[in-house]
Amino acid sequence: xxxxxxxxxxxxxxxxxxxxxxxxxxxxxxxxxxxxxxxxxxxxxxxxxxxxxxxxxxxxxxxxxxxxxxxxxxxxxxxxxxxxxxxxxxxxxxxxxxxxxxxxxxxxxxxxxxxxxxxxxxxxxxxxxxxxxxxxxxxxxxxxxxxxxxxxxxxxxxxxxxxxxxxxxxxxxxxxxxxxxxxxxxxxxxxxxxxxxxxxxxxxxxxxxxxxxxxxxxxxxxxxxxxxxxxxxxxxxxxxxxxxxxxxxxxxxxxxxxxxxxxxxxxxxxxxxxxxxxxxxxxxxxxxxxxxxxxxxxxxxxxxxxxxxxxxxxxxxxxxxxxxxxxxxxxxxxxxxxxxxxxxxxxxxxxxxxxxxxxxxxxxxxxxxxxxxxxxxxxxxxxxxxxxxxxxxxxxxxxxxxxxxxxxxxxxxxxxxxxxxxxxxxxxxxxxxxxxxxxxxxxxxxxxxxxxxxxxxxxxxxxxx
Amino acid sequence: xxxxxxxxxxxxxxxxxxxxxxxxxxxxxxxxxxxxxxxxxxxxxxxxxxxxxxxxxxxxxxxxxxxxxxxxxxxxxxxxxxxxxxxxxxxxxxxxxxxxxxxxxxxxxxxxxxxxxxxxxxxxxxxxxxxxxxxxxxxxxxxxxxxxxxxxxxxxxxxxxxxxxxxxxxxxxxxxxxxxxxxxxxxxxxxxxxxxxxxxxxxxxxxxxxxxxxxxxxxxxxxxxxxxxxxxxxxxxxxxxxxxxxxxxxxxxxxxxxxxxxxxxxxxxxxxxxxxxxxxxxxxxxxxxx
Numbered sequence: 030x031x032x033x034x035x036x037x038x039x040x041x042x043x044x045x046x047x048x049x050x051x052x053x054x055x056x057x058x059x060x061x062x063x064x065x066x067x068x069x070x071x072x073x074x075x076x077x078x079x080x081x082x083x084x085x086x087x088x089x090x091x092x093x094x095x096x097x098x099x100x101x102x103x104x105x106x107x108x109x110x111x112x113x114x115x116x117x118x119x120x121x122x123x124x125x126x127x128x129x130x131x132x133x134x135x136x137x138x139x140x141x142x143x144x145x146x147x148x149x150x151x152x153x154x155x156x157x158x159x160x161x162x163x164x165x166x167x168x169x170x171x172x173x174x175x176x177x178x179x180x181x182x183x184x185x186x187x188x189x190x191x192x193x194x195x196x197x198x199x200x201x202x203x204x205x206x207x208x209x210x211x212x213x214x215x216x217x218x219x220x221x222x223x224x225x226x227x228x229x230x231x232x233x234x235x236x237x238x239x240x241x242x243x244x245x246x247x248x249x250x251x252x253x254x255x256x257x258x259x260x261x262x263x264x265x266x267x268x269x270x271x272x273x274x275x276x277x278x279x280x281x282x283x284x285x286x287x288x289x290x291x292x293x294x295x296x297x298x299x300x301x302x303x304x305x306x307x308x309x310x311x312x313x314x315x316x317x318x319x320x321x322x323x324x325x326x327x328x329x330x331x332x333x334x335x336x337x338x339x340x341x342x343x344x345x346x347x348x349x350x351x352x353x354x355x356x357x358x359x360x361x362x363x364x365x366x367x368x369x370x371x372x373x374x375x376x377x378x379x380x381x382x383x384x385x386x387x388x389x390x391x392x393x394x395x396x397x398x399x400x401x402x403x404x405x406x407x408x409x410x411x412x413x414x415x416x417x418x419x420x421x422x423x424x425x426x427x428x429x430x431x432x433x434x435x436x437x438x439x440x441x442x443x444x445x446x447x448x449x450x451x452x453x454x455x456x457x458x459x460x461x462x463x464x465x466x467x468x469x470x471x472x473x474x475x476x477x478x479x480x481x482x483x484x485x486x487x488x489x490x491x492x493x494x
Numbered sequence: 495x496x497x498x499x500x501x502x503x504x505x506x507x508x509x510x511x512x513x514x515x516x517x518x519x520x521x522x523x524x525x526x527x528x529x530x531x532x533x534x535x536x537x538x539x540x541x542x543x544x545x546x547x548x549x550x551x552x553x554x555x556x557x558x559x560x561x562x563x564x565x566x567x568x569x570x571x572x573x574x575x576x577x578x579x580x581x582x583x584x585x586x587x588x589x590x591x592x593x594x595x596x597x598x599x600x601x602x603x604x605x606x607x608x609x610x611x612x613x614x615x616x617x618x619x620x621x622x623x624x625x626x627x628x629x630x631x632x633x634x635x636x637x638x639x640x641x642x643x644x645x646x647x648x649x650x651x652x653x654x655x656x657x658x659x660x661x662x663x664x665x666x667x668x669x670x671x672x673x674x675x676x677x678x679x680x681x682x683x684x685x686x687x688x689x690x691x692x693x694x695x696x697x698x699x700x701x702x703x704x705x706x707x708x709x710x711x712x713x714x715x716x717x718x719x720x721x722x723x724x725x726x727x728x729x730x731x732x733x734x735x736x737x738x739x740x741x742x743x744x745x746x747x748x749x750x751x752x753x754x755x756x757x758x759x760x761x762x763x764x765x766x767x768x769x770x771x772x773x774x775x776x777x778x779x780x781x782x783x784x
Contacts, residue, residue, distance in 0.1 A: 086726060091744030093571075118644075118726035121738050122745075127630075131723035134631040135638035139726070242745070296745040305547045313745065320746055324543045 083108070083115045083371050086139040088122040091316045091393060098389040107378060113371060122241075123296070126452065136363045140372040144189065145354045146241065147178055147436075147443035147451055152188040152493055156360040161373045162187040165380050165398055175397030177436040178355045178443040183494050189357040190376050192383060193394035195314045196430035197245050197353035198334040200299075202309045205231055205331075213310055215339045216253055216278060223286020226309045233286045234308035236294035237279075237461040239454040243294065245351040245437075246312035247456050251275045252349040252439060253340030258450060258481070261441045263494045265485055267459075268478040271344060276463045276470040283464035292461055303332065312337070314353040314393055315424070322414050329418065336426050336433050352434050355443075356394065392424055395431070445488040446481070455480045532757065532764070539564055539754035546749060564750025568741075573728060574755060577736035580646055581759070584732060585711040587650050592657040592710040597703065599658070600665025601691060605674070615666045622659040626719040629655075637724050648724040649732070653717065657710040664709065668702030669695065701773045708770065712763060733759045 085104070090096045100117045108115040120128055122145050132138025133154050162179075165171075175191035201213050209229075211222035223233040236243035251257065255271035283291070290298075299311035304321055306328055311317065321329045337350035360372045379386075383401040387394065392409060396402045406428055415423040438447035450456070459477035462468040468476060488494050537553075538546065540560040551557040568574050603611040603618075633652055634643075642648040672695060680690040696703070721735040731739065737755040741748040 089739050089743045091746055093743060116727065118728065119739050120722065120726060120735075121742050124722050127719070128723055128726070131630055131634040135634040135643065137638045137643060297742075297747050300745050301547070301747075305549045307549055316744055316746055324547075326544065326547065 081113050081371075083113050083141070083368065083375060084139045085115065085117045085141040085143070085375075086128070087117055087119050087143050088125060088145055089119045090390070091314070092319070092389065092391050094391070095386070095389045095393075098385065103379075103382075103385070107375065111371075111374065115375075132361065138361060140360065140364055140368045141375065142359045142361065144357050144359065147355065147438070147448040148189065148357065148359065149178075149181065149443055149448045149493070150445040150452075150488070151359065152181060152184070152186065152445060153491075154362055155188045156362055156364070156369055158187040158190050158360065158373070158376070159185075161376050162190055165190075165377065169380070169396075169398035169400040172395075172397050172399055172431065174352050174355065174434060174436045175357075177438065177441075178352075179357050180442070181444065181493065182442060183444075183492070189359045190380070191355055191357040191397040192380060192386070193356045193390070193397055194352040194434070195354040195356070195394055196427055196434050197249075197312055197314060197350050198336060198426055198430070199338070200303055200311050200313055200317045200332055200334055202231065202303075202306075202328070202331050203333045205229070205309045213335050213338055215341075216250065217341065219310065219338055220278070220282050220286060223282055223310070227286050227288070231307065231309040232288050233282065234291060234294075234299050234302050234311040235279075235282070235287065236299060237283065237292050237457055237464055238294045239457060240295045240298075242296050242299055242311075242313060242353075243457040244451055244454060245353055247279070247460050248351040248437065248439075249312070249337045249349065250279055250460075251456070252351075252435070253338065253344075253347050254278065255340065255344040255347065257440060258456070259438060259441045259447065259485075263441055263444060263446070263485070263489070265478060265481050267481060268474055272474045272477075273470050274341075274344060276460055276473055279460045280464045280466075280470060292465065304328070312350075315391075315427070316393065318423070319391060319393070319414075322418065330420065333423065334426050336429060348433050349435055349439070350433050351437055351439075354394075355436070356397075392427060395427075399431075442494075444494040445491075446485045446494060449484045449488070450481055453480070453484075532760065535753040535757040535760070539750055539757055541750060543750065561750075564748070565754050567748065568751040568754045568758075572736070572740040572751075574733070574736070574758070576729060577731050577733045578759065580730065581715055581732040581734070584646050584649050584653065585714040588653040588657055588714045589707050589710040591650070591654045592661050593703065593706060595654065595658045596661035596665050596706060596710075597696075597699075599662040600667075601669050601695065603662065604666045604669035605677075611666075615663055618659045619663040622656055622663070626656070626717070630719050630723045633720070634723055642724075644725055644727050644730060646725065646730050646732075649714075649717070649720060652720050652724065653714045657713050660713070661706040661710055664706060665699075665702055668699055668705075672698060704770050704773045708767060711766075715759070715763065 087096070087099070090099075096117075096119065104115040104117050107113075118139065125144055125146075126148075128138075129142060129144070129148070129151060132142065133151070158179075162171075172194065174194045178194075179189040179191045180187050199213050205226055206212060206222055209222045209225040211218045213219055213222070219233060226232060235246055237247075248258075251272060254275035256269055256275050257266045257271075260266050299308070299313055300317050300320065302308040303311050303313075303317050304324070304326055315334065318329075318332055318334060320326075321332050326332075337348055339346050339348045358376060360369055364372065380398055380401060383396055383398070387396060387402045387405070388408070391414075392412060395405065399405075402408075409424050409427050411421075412424050415421055437443045437451050441447070443451075455477050459473045462476060463470045463473040485494075533554075537556070540562070541556060542558045542561045542563075545551055545556065545558040546553075548557070599618075603615050607614060633655075637643050637648045637652070640651070642651060676694050676698075677685075677687070677690040680694045681687065685693060715732075716734065717732075718734050721732050725731055725735065728736070733755065737752060737759075741752045741755065
């Protein structure tokens with residue numbers, strides 16, 4: 030028998046030893062390796078298993094560098110300073126409501142849950158953040174969009190804390206619009222230019238499907254025509270002549286300046302269409318302009334941004350646009366008390382030191398607590414990328430964003446009913462019904478009113494508004 | 495007479511040729527249909543963004559030199575390999591659990607549960623049809639109670655809820671196709687029922703068992719809703735949730751890397767399918783008569 034076949038002596042009892050063959054040894058080693066490889070799965074610290082742990086759920090930020098900074102620099106540093114392990118998880122933005130529903134049903138989940146659209150309907154499940162928000166307001170002030178999206182005046186509860194909001198300017202192809210002889214300063218200009226540009230194969234691209242971008246931009250049109258979904262007293266006001274005018278306008282724009290594909294658009298469609306040079310005008314956060322810059326797209330010099338267009342003079346000529354995204358943290362009511370305390374401390378510290386986040390987000394997010402970034406205007410006016418590309422004025426329209434941006438539910442609050450109206454895409458459907466001639470504009474508005482009535486009744490019945 | 499036979503022969507021949515052409519056209523269409531997603535993934539994964547987003551370019555060709563930047567982002571910019579490993583591990587464990595439950599269940603329903611077996615089989619199959627989008631909320635409570643949230647074991651527990659019903663129903667069908675006389679003969683020769691199952695039925699049910707393996711593994715790989723709601727740490731994610739999280743940022747899609755991720759995940763499964771293709775099409779009765 031060779032030495033190799035003899036194997037190795039192993040101890041099987043205090044006074045007994047036996048040889049292990051090579052085959053046995055390999056089996057034991059393989060089993061051990063397999064068990065060791067499974068250990069990380071067995072030994073996963075769950076979200077609620079340890080006291081000095083803070084778990085945060087974020088969307089996957091449009092700027093990868095922001096997540097990199099938050100996950101690998103800010104959160105660990107804060108954790109080290111406070112003797113806490115901070116765990117940051119990410120999910121796609123479209124799945125935030127589903128995950129929230131699962132956490133609420135399970136009565137367990139993340140200590141801080143970040144939403145990107147109005148989430149007032151979750152108020153009963155959330156901790157009151159008055160003790161965090163009010164001191165921050167004293168120190169840094171608060172933007173009206175943030176207040177109206179995270180505070181409930183009826184229950185006097187801050188059900189969320191918004192760290193930032195995102196402007197939603199128009200992105201336009203300056204070269205094409207110049208050739209057509211217009212600027213996108215009024216909705217009338219958009220229609221006139223749209224007719225010409227559609228004929229040239231580069232139509233206007235305003236979504237009419239069930240997507241978040243359509244939900245925001247169609248509110249711009251509604252407000253610019255003097256219509257609203259509700260008044261400041263939470264009464265439905267959608268069934269107005271102004272809304273009918275807005276719907277008539279969108280029908281005309283759809284037929285004369287757009288193509289039917291906008292009916293099936295999702296949130297990424299306008300990005301793709303603009304970057305591919307297939308459309309001449311869309312609404313979005315500055316993600317389109319930034320992506321174009323990063324990809325060295327040949328269209329970069331031509332893709333410019335502009336404030337939302339003005340409405341017709343006879344209807345007040347208002348220039349108003351919905352915020353694109355409202356980033357807001359919630360703490361679930363069922364979160365253990367010690368974790369709530371940690372989460373609140375994190376929020377206070379994060380907001381108080383929010384300036385690097387603004388820089389990291391590349392002008393995408395604007396502060397909900399304005400004085401946290403006192404030099405917003407200088408940073409917007411001196412964007413290094415725009416300067417490098419020789420277009421120093423590219424992002425200047427954002428300087429006035431806080432004047433023309435408002436919250437969902439304007440002129441009221443983004444209350445639970447408005448959140449549900451938003452989540453169920455009633456406005457895009459109203460506009461699409463008329464645009465595709467399935468209903469007359471008046472009937473489409475009445476349809477929207479009928480959809481909204483039970484929603485408002487439900488949330489009023491629950492005494493949340 | 496010979497003159498009359500010639501046109502008949504020619505007509506028969508031309509019908510054969512036409513049949514062949516039809517067959518090849520159908521095969522070509524199905525091949526194109528099956529292969530197109532892979533070709534598209536392959537092209538997009540190596541195409542520059544400037545090429546991809548230029549609508550004047552032919553989308554099926556590389557109009558600019560190919561690039562590896564999307565694959566570099568996939569493998570270096572995301573923990574893709576970890577997600578792939580998680581997916582494989584979950585798939586393997588779920589497949590094992592499914593086999594252990596579905597094979598005896600299918601056999602029992604096919605052989606032992608006489609009159610009500612068929613109805614019970616249909617009821618079991620119907621549970622497979624309940625969509626995850628309805629089930630994830632009550633299941634999330636179960637997962638939380640068991641302290642499995644945010645671990646892959648949550649998925650290992652949940653996935654069999656849809657793989658077992660489907661595979662039980664599948665195995666029931668396979669077992670029904672096997673002549674009962676084979677087991678009876680074994681039992682006459684002294685085998686117990688379990689012995690007959692192990693020595694006679696299972697060896698000739700390999701095609702069915704392999705189908706179960708493939709389906710259980712593929713169903714586990716495809717899930718999105720449960721993976722989204724039960725697992726959020728990056729280290730515990732599967733490919734189906736990890737890739738869209740890291741490569742769909744806000745409304746910006748990293749198409750090249752997304753397609754790369756889809757391609758790398760799909761190819762091993764496609765190979766697995768093709769390896770066992772013969773087994774799938776092998777007649778069960780023919781197997782029994784070997």
